[in-house]
Amino acid sequence: xxxxxxxxxxxxxxxxxxxxxxxxxxxxxxxxxxxxxxxxxxxxxxxxxxxxxxxxxxxxxxxxxxxxxxxxxxxxxxxxxxxxxxxxxxxxxxxxxxxxxxxxxxxxxxxxxxxxxxxxxxxxxxxxxxxxxxxxxxxxxxxxxxxxxxxxxxxxxxxxxxxxxxxxxxxxxxxxxxxxxxxxxxxxxxxxxxxxxxxxxxxxxxxxxxxxxxxxxxxxxxxxxxxxxxxxxxxxxxxxxxxxxxxxxxxxxxxxxxxxxxxxxxxxxxxxxxxxxxxxxxxxxxxxxxxxxxxxxxxxxxxxxxxxxxxxxxxxxxxxxxxxxxxxxxxxxxxxxxxxxxxxxxxxxxxxxxxxxxxxxxxxxxxxxxxxxxxxxx
Numbered sequence: 001x002x003x004x005x006x007x008x009x010x011x012x013x014x015x016x017x018x019x020x021x022x023x024x025x026x027x028x029x030x031x032x033x034x035x036x037x038x039x040x041x042x043x044x045x046x047x048x049x050x051x052x053x054x055x056x057x058x059x060x061x062x063x064x065x066x067x068x069x070x071x072x073x074x075x076x077x078x079x080x081x082x083x084x085x086x087x088x089x090x091x092x093x094x095x096x097x098x099x100x101x102x103x104x105x106x107x108x109x110x111x112x113x114x115x116x117x118x119x120x121x122x123x124x125x126x127x128x129x130x131x132x133x134x135x136x137x138x139x140x141x142x143x144x145x146x147x148x149x150x151x152x153x154x155x156x157x158x159x160x161x162x163x164x165x166x167x168x169x170x171x172x173x174x175x176x177x178x179x180x181x182x183x184x185x186x187x188x189x190x191x192x193x194x195x196x197x198x199x200x201x202x203x204x205x206x207x208x209x210x211x212x213x214x215x216x217x218x219x220x221x222x223x224x225x226x227x228x229x230x231x232x233x234x235x236x237x238x239x240x241x242x243x244x245x246x247x248x249x250x251x252x253x254x255x256x257x258x259x260x261x262x263x264x265x266x267x268x269x270x271x272x273x274x275x276x277x278x279x280x281x282x283x284x285x286x287x288x289x290x291x292x293x294x295x296x297x298x299x300x301x302x303x304x305x306x307x308x309x310x311x312x313x314x315x316x317x318x319x320x321x322x323x324x325x326x327x328x329x330x331x332x333x334x335x336x337x338x339x340x341x342x343x344x345x346x347x348x349x350x351x352x353x354x355x356x357x358x359x360x361x362x363x364x365x366x367x368x369x370x371x372x373x374x375x376x377x378x
Contacts (some may be wrong), residue, residue, distance in 0.1 A: 007040075010066050012044075012045075012046055012092075013044070013045045013046065013093050013094040013095070013368060013373040013374070014045070014046045014047075014048060014090065014093050014094050014095075015038075015042065015045050015046070015047050015048070015093075015094065015095050015097060015099075016047075016048040016049075016050065016090060016093040016095070016096045016097070017035075017038075017047065017048070017049050017050065017096075017097045017099070018050050018051070018072075018085065018096075018097070018100070018102075019050055019051035019056055019099075020050065020051045020052070020072065020073065020074065020076060020316050021036075021076065021099060021100055022051060022052075022055065022056065023055070024076075025203075025204060025233075025234065026116065027099060027100045027116065028293060029289065030099055030114070030153075030178060030243075031099050031224060032115070033178065033179055033181070033358035033361060033362070034358060034361055034362045034365050035059065035061050035362075035364070036060070036061045036358075036362065037358065037359060037361075037362020037363060037366060038365060038366050038369070039061040039066070039067060039335075040061075040362075041362060041363060041366035042366055042369065042373075043066070045066065045370075045373060046066050046068070047064075047067045047068070048067075048068050048069075048070060048084065048086050048090055048093070049062070049064055049067060049068070049069045049070070049086050050070050050089075051069070051071075051072060051073070052073055053069045053070065053071045057069065058267040059080075061131055062323050065094065067362075068231075070088055070090075071146060071248065072084060072085065072088040075201055076102065077102065077135065081102070082104060082105060082106065082287075082346045085104045085107075086104050086106055086107055089104070089107065089109075093109055094109075094110065094373050095109070095110045095111070095112055095148075095369065095372050095373050096109055096110065096111050096112070096288075097111075097112045097113070097369060098111070098112070098113045098114070099113075099114045099117070100113075100114065100116070100124075100138055101113060101114075101115050101139055101143055103139065103142060103143050103147065105138065105139075105142045105146070107146075108196045110148045110372055111143070111146055111147045111148060111149075112147065112148060112149040112150075112151070112369060112372055113143050113147050113149075113151070114150075114151040114152070114153065115143070115150060115151070115152050115153075115157055115161055115286075116152075116153050116157065116282065116286045116287065117153075117157055117159040117160065117285065117286025117287075117307075117308075118140070118157070118161060118164050118165075118286070119208060119284055119286070120132070120136035120139075120140075121136055121137070121164045121165075122164070122284065123207070123208050123284070124207070124323040124353055125206075125207055140161075140164070140165045141165065144161075144165045144166065144167025144168075145167055145168065147172065148172060148372050149172050149174065149368055149369070149372050150173045150174070150287050150372070151174055151175075151176050151365060151368060152173060152174070152175045152176070152286075152289050153175070153176065153177065153178050153286055153287040153308075153313055154175055154177065154286060154311055154312065155175045155308075156286065156307060156308035156311050157175070157286040157287070157308065158173050158175045160286075161173060162353075169276065170305075174368055175358055176193070176361055176364045176365055176368070177253045177287070177312075177360075177361060178287050178289055178356065178358075178361055179356050179357040179358035179359065179360060179361040179362075180289065180292050180293050180353060180356050180358070181293075181358065182355070183269065184269070184272075184273075184296035184297050184353075185295035185297065185353075186273075186291045187269040187270070187272055187273030187293075188273040188274060188297055188298055188299075189273070190266065190269045190270035190273050190274075191270060192270060192274050193267060193270045193271060193274070194228070194230065194271070194274070195226045196226070196227070196228050197226055197228070197230050197276050197336075197356070198227050198228040198229065198230045198258075198275055198276060199218070199227055199228070199276060199277050199278070199279050199281070199332065199336075200230045200231075200232060200271055200274060200275035200277075200294075201214065201229070201230070201231045201232065201233070201267070201278070201279050201280065201281075201290075202232045202233060202272065202280075202290040202293075203232075203233045203280070203282070204233045204234045205231065205233050205234065205246075207243070207258075208282065208283050208284045208328075209281070209282050210281040210282055210283045210304065210322050211231065211246065211281070212246050212249075213281060213292070213322065213323070213325050213328060214229075214279060214281045214328060215246070215249060215250060215253075215257060215369060216230070216325045217326075217328035217332060218256075218257065218329070218332060219253060219257075219330035220325065220326075220329045221329040221330075221332055221333050222253075222256055224333050225332070225333060225336045225337070226255065227276055227336055228256050228258060229257045230258045230260065230275070231250075231254065231257070231258065231259050231260065231269060232260045232263055232268065232271055232272075233260075233261075233262075234261065234262050236307065240278055247259075257352065269297075272277050272293060272294050272297055272299060273291070273297045273298075273299065275294070275299050276295035276299075276300075276335075276336055277297050277299060277300045277301065277302055277303055277332075277335045277336060277342075278290060278291060278300075278301050278302075279301075279302050279303070279332070280301070280302075280303040280304065280309065281303070281304050281320070281322045281328060282303075282304055282306065282307060282309070282322065283304065283306055283307070283322055283323075284306065284307045285306075285307040285308050285309055286307070286308055287308050287312060288303070288307070288308055288309050288312050288313070290310065291303055291309065291313050291317060292312065292313075292353050292356050293353075294349070294351070295313075295349030295350060295352055295353040296349075296350065296353040297351075298346050298349070298350060299334055299346070300318070300341075300342050300345035300346055300349065301313065301316070301317045301318070301345065302317065302318040302319075302320060302331050302332065302335045303317045303318075303319060303320075303350060304319070304321075304322035305319040305320065305321060305322070306319060306322050310366065312353050313352065314348075315348060315352075316345065316348035316349040316351070316352035316353075317345065317349075318331055318334065318335050318341070318345060319331075325373060
């Protein structure tokens with residue numbers, strides 16, 4: 001019996017996952033979406049989670065006997081994280097998985113990583129800063145060279161990774177679409193927060209989100225619609241925040257334009273679920289979850305015909321040119337006043353949203369991870 005136990009322990013595979021990002025917008029949503037499935041779909045794998053142990057213990061999947069949590073609170077985007085993550089990874093680790101592009105560059109074991117977008121290679125506010133530019137270049141170069149498996153969240157992100165970086169392989173890059181939580185289908189049942197009709201935008205306030213043109217377009221048509229514009233998202237403490245001039249323009253129109261800052265998840269469900277339309281004018285997105293979440297909530301969507309948004313939204317969105325303020329404005333009026341169009345977008349949106357589930361995302365992710373856990377190839 002003792003010999004059998006020893007043999008079994010020698011064949012145990014250990015997956016170590018960097019979970020420090022679990023409360024960050026975007027990446028945190030991804031981690032929360034896939035972790036239950038990863039734990040369930042890899043029943044013969046020991047899983048080690050790195051992050052704020054007390055916070056991670058709040059999630060039900062952390063109670064699995066196969067899950068072990070280790071405290072690692074290294075600041076993201078720092079040199080210190082390169083040292084601390086390296087020290088935190090257990091020696092028995094078979095595969096290290098980073099759900100974001102910041103990998104431990106000096107780690108010699110097998111690495112899997114998820115690339116959400118290449119914004120850190122093309123956004124002016126980053127590439128114009130030498131320190132930020134060099135950091136991003138080193139990370140993308142390192143992950144292409146060292147990673148055994150690279151997930152991207154869309155075909156668009158894969159094409160951008162291949163366009164902007166170079167590596168020894170391309171066959172290890174796998175697009176896996178993100179998913180949406182079932183609760184979005186009942187978002188309209190949440191208590192109303194606002195009484196006036198409104199458009200909503202969800203996302204951190206960064207220049208490439210193109211909110212400056214959205215605000216200009218809204219101000220140009222505000223006398224033609226009764227709607228307010230509600231912008232939901234963090235505006236402070238970002239490495240690529242909007243300009244002071246943007247916030248001054250918004251403040252000058254505070255009777256019709258509202259910045260909520262960070263909101264709770266319950267508030268977010270309400271703000272999206274009761275909106276007349278969700279708007280996403282981004283110049284660049286690697287995926288774009290808010291439009292799909294709005295579709296699930298039965299809210300019509302108008303988005304930029306840029307980045308990954310056409311791939312994700314398909315024929316279920318109203319598109320505009322994100323560089324043309326006039327076109328954005330006209331589409332705002334159209335989506336608010338054309339009842340036949342609204343009905344069509346709502347119906348198509350509900351159908352489209354059902355194609356994107358966290359179960360499917362987790363299944364494809366777990367399949368990729370298992371292929372590396374059972375392989376000796378780096």
